[in-house]
Amino acid sequence: MKRDSAVDLVGLLSVEGEELAASWVREVATSLGGRIGVAELDRELRELHGALREALREGAVDVHSEQMSEVRALLTELSRNRARQGFSPSETAMSVFALKRVLEPVLQNGSAETIRAYLQLGRILDGLGLFAIETYTQTRDELITTQAEQLLELSTPVVRLWDGVIAVPLVGTLDSARTQVVMEKLLQALVDTGSEQAIIDITGVPAVDTQVAQHLLKTIVAARLMGAECTVSGISPQIAQTIVALGIEFDGIVTKASLADALKLALRRSGVDMVAHEGVQR
């Protein structure tokens, strides 16, 4: 019985042989609106068609069957590519579901056997479609995680303001991971540039809580151990009041209202004198 139905399923996929695969490719190409190379699509779907026929011949009953491993591998590849190329989950699943549509003509004047085989294949294809969506989502999640990590790196520049003076402008919400990255980068930059003055500018930070404060304090202590002095600049009135109410003590830490004031201080400490030339209006 099982053997028979397998023969029927295989038969279904072999009805028009190469013509079936070609129709499948055409159907999918239309649904993707020419945003994918036909040659690439042709290769993908013909391979999938061949593998699926083979799997069914060997008696695969659903997407999880042992015999489906080759199909799953090809489908994983296809879904990953779609996710990377920016196609939607529906467009990805369509690549599978289109095969059902292409097979519909066999239902016309089809025997009871054929109809049963079509329905059974339909269920298998539904499973494969869901599998494609799952793989797609997984790939998307991986992409987002990678981008978040990259953003973490990108959004924390350490800039050299002067010989021996570096600064980190902090912008946005600081969570633990980001603060940690910034602080490590700052300490590394002190070493790399041989700077002795560092300015941490928090003008763009909306809130400083105990965790952020603790990271700041630890960094300042670590910088000191490395022989460098830190200045915190850009503390807005509302953050100053919040810090006081929280009870955080910034004792012994130099703070300045603006980055400009902090730079002036850092330059003076490094022995740079700034002189306004006579006759130059400031």
Added chain:
Amino acid sequence: MTAPWSAGEEPQVYPIARSGDVVHIRQAIRALSQQCRLSLVDQTKMITAASELARNTLTYGGGGTVSAGMVSVDGRRGVAAVFEDSGPGISDVEQAMTDGWTSGGGLGLGLSGARRLVDDFQLRTAPGEGTAVTIIKWVR
């Protein structure tokens, strides 16, 4: 002050399960505080208090939820948030509320600091029965 919401003021409930949730909650409290027209200083205080309590819920309470929304009593309007967990609870509340006391590696200023940052602060806890902290900031 168990549930600060009056009729027709349904709070939003947010999960506190990962550190990313704390960031999300700060943003939600910011939006509420702006909507309620809290002053910039009061917005920052409320956001910071919420940040402290959300992280305590996560770190010590093993995760939980926060319900946040607007409240109005006798014509006064404000932003309220209730942080709840079913963690170990706090056995010595006085000690936990002491500036500088921490059982972890923190500054020990979260709870006591949060109380100073808001207008209303209520802590309900029992050993083995979790912790609930309610805070409100009123529009001046």
